[in-house]
Amino acid sequence: MSRREYKRRLQDCECQTSWCMLHRVAFFVPFGFGLGRLNRTDPDTMSKEKLESLVKNMEIMLSEVEQLKIHCTKQTEEVNQVVQELRRENRELTEKYEHICQDLKEAKEAIAQLQDTRFAFEAKERQAQKLNRQL
Numbered sequence: 001m002s003r004r005e006y007k008r009r010l011q012d013c014e015c016q017t018s019w020c021m022l023h024r025v026a027f028f029v030p031f032g033f034g035l036g037r038l039n040r041t042d043p044d045t046m047s048k049e050k051l052e053s054l055v056k057n058m059e060i061m062l063s064e065v066e067q068l069k070i071h072c073t074k075q076t077e078e079v080n081q082v083v084q085e086l087r088r089e090n091r092e093l094t095e096k097y098e099h100i101c102q103d104l105k106e107a108k109e110a111i112a113q114l115q116d117t118r119f120a121f122e123a124k125e126r127q128a129q130k131l132n133r134q135l
Helices: 003-013 035-040 048-134
Strands: 016-020 025-029
Touching: none
Parallel strands: none
Antiparallel strands: 016 025
16 A cells, blocks of 8 residues: 555544554554644543543554564564575675686686697698698
């Protein structure tokens, strides 16, 4: 859900919410129970039902926060495992790359030696043909 869709949905249900961009998780707080509202309200004038409702909503939010914390901990562990695996693969690929570079260098040197040998052989062959013509 995009942030724009989320805001539209928020206006439809008339809720206050806190948006967590990292995990795209929304915590819904029923309208009228935001912290700003709580700070402006004298606890002595709040009805028993509102206080109970507020406590219930806070307990629900705490439960959701705890679940999110557990979820984030699991995700962190999974990400750490993936990072370790990627680092291991990176080391292996680096070693393979270095080995391939060494093989390529040796192959180029061998090709250069073969070309030198070929040029020397062709020069000797031309020299032999000249000697044959002179005889």
